[in-house]
Amino acid sequence: MSRKVLDSKGSALIITLLLITILTGLVVDFVYDVYIETSSMSNWGAAQRASYIARSGHALSAELVESVNKEPYTDQRELVLPPWENFGPGVSLLVRITDENSKFNINNIIMDNGKTAPDAYPALKKLFEYLNINPNLTDTIADWIDPDSEPRLFDSEDLAKNAYLWSLDELKLITGIDDRVYNTISPYLTVHGNSKIHGDSEIKININTAEIPVLVMLHPDMTESLAKSIIEQREISPFKERQEVLNVSGMKTIGINFGGRTVVKSTMFRVTARATVNDVTRVIESVMDTSAKIKFWREG
Secondary structure: OOHHHHHHHHHHHHHHHHHHHHHHHHHHHHHHHHHHHHHHHHHHHHHHHHHHHHHHHHHHHHHHHHHHHHOOOOOOOEEEOOOEOOOOOOEEEEEEEEEHHHOEEHHHHEOOOOOEOOOHHHHHHHHHHHOOOOOOHHHHHHHHHOOOOOOOOOOOOOOOOOOOOOOHHHHHHOOOOOHHHHHHHHHHEEOOOOOOOOOOOOOOEEOOOOOHHHHHHOOOOOOHHHHHHHHHHHHHOOOOOHHHHHHOOOHHHOOHHHHOOEEOOOOEEEEEEEEEEOOEEEEEEEEEEOOOOEEEEEEO
8 A cells, every 4th residue: 555545544533533523522611611601601590589488487477576566575585487398398597686786786886967976986995895895996996986076085086987887797897807706796786776776875775685785785784693693584584664674683783774774575687598499508697677667688
């Protein structure tokens, strides 16, 4: 066989192999694109379904929150509804309802006239001291909120918002509040709740649901021991009137001033509905009052 024939056959073989390689690549790309598109469509469908299920859980929670109006007092800080798993395989729903009036409204430290609130400001400082957090952060937060540009500390007005917080997450933008500090203080703080009512900065915390750090901050003479006594008493019998807290041993030394900073019935609740469909999760978080009026909404 001549060299020319061999060269011709060799060239044909190379071209054939190249064509097979190109076609194989195209087929692989096509199959991959179809797989990705199918997976994306599947995830999109799962996300949509999870969103609708989360909204259903939120709607149910709204009915439960509205029912609070019928009760004379609120004595549960948090309610976690039993997880629903009867939507089908790979589908679940978890709903959590938290009393926002068990927390301190951090916006309270500045009054509507822009001045420092005489009761709320030192209360926040006492909370930080109790939690072993730098109490000077109270000044930094106050400068972030108040409308003026006069710094309480060096550089504490730099990049300040000079307005009330819309979300507690804004605290992370303030110098000195890192993840550790935020995770320590955030369970006891809110930007909602009836602690800022009628346009004033009067402190109003639910005595039946507040935890020890919040109880401690409510009065300069309040101690951890007294806070524990209050919790022990309310576990036996919830307070139906705020004045009843004065019947707790040792509380009369603090006086009516403490009772005036409390309520026994809550009006604001945080609802978190988490739905999962085939490992795709959607979470709806809202804050609503007892008329189911939405004050805050976040979905993701």
